[in-house]
Amino acid sequence: MDHSPPAKLRNGRFRFDAKDAELDFGRQPDQNDPEKKTAEPTSSATEAVERPDIARDRKRETLIPDPAATTAKDVWLTFDDGPNPESTPKVLAALSRANLKATFFMLGLNAEAQPRLVERVFDAGHRIGNHSYSHPHLTELTEAEIREEIGRTDRLLAPYLGADKLFRPPYGHTNSLVQMVAAELGYREVRWTVDPRDWDKSYRPKKWMNFGISQMKALSSCVVLLHDIRPATSSNVAAFIAMIRQLAGARFKAPSTL
Numbered sequence: 001m002d003h004s005p006p007a008k009l010r011n012g013r014f015r016f017d018a019k020d021a022e023l024d025f026g027r028q029p030d031q032n033d034p035e036k037k038t039a040e041p042t043s044s045a046t047e048a049v050e051r052p053d054i055a056r057d058r059k060r061e062t063l064i065p066d067p068a069a070t071t072a073k074d075v076w077l078t079f080d081d082g083p084n085p086e087s088t089p090k091v092l093a094a095l096s097r098a099n100l101k102a103t104f105f106m107l108g109l110n111a112e113a114q115p116r117l118v119e120r121v122f123d124a125g126h127r128i129g130n131h132s133y134s135h136p137h138l139t140e141l142t143e144a145e146i147r148e149e150i151g152r153t154d155r156l157l158a159p160y161l162g163a164d165k166l167f168r169p170p171y172g173h174t175n176s177l178v179q180m181v182a183a184e185l186g187y188r189e190v191r192w193t194v195d196p197r198d199w200d201k202s203y204r205p206k207k208w209m210n211f212g213i214s215q216m217k218a219l220s221s222c223v224v225l226l227h228d229i230r231p232a233t234s235s236n237v238a239a240f241i242a243m244i245r246q247l248a249g250a251r252f253k254a255p256s257t258l
């Protein structure tokens, strides 16, 4: 549970204080509340007539304090490095309970070891992408080696990739050669905009959740990097989803739109 104050009150983009609220209520006194009626300053009523723009703006601020609340925040969940027989099923269960679909960027070597799990992820309606075969730094490899890393995984995942094939380079490390090889194999490169660092030992088991949320507050397009091979991720992803749902304007997007 996140008991921290809502973004609207601490992100600094909106100044909201009780004084403004009182003045605003003073201009529109509640007929059933004599205390508010008597508290209404005369000058305030005059100002409301002379400066209707201010009155209107203040009323809007009182009712809708956070401009971000009306701004959509698109969210795509992505899970890398699996599938893993222990943790991936937990992620699938959490997504199912939350009625959400995600994209799984799989490693060829793990897909090869867990073919039924690949099928299960796909059958649950999630999208599958290519994350290389063995998670190397592709920018340090030759063209032939890059082609083998992406191509071998491509052959393993072929039945599940669809027409618009997604590739995510390990560590996000890419260059023109990696992109050229990926494109030749029919892939579009997809990175991320939010890295909660669930892969980082010092951010486990739960610190990554608040770190991810803090990044998401500043973004309108959130491609969230998570790792379904991490027990700390699979154990806490349901709570993380609940935290995202409390973010102003957040709406989960279908993996097909990634």
Ligand SMILES: [Zn+2]
Binding pocket: 080, 081, 131, 135, 170, 171
């Ligand atoms: Zn990875």
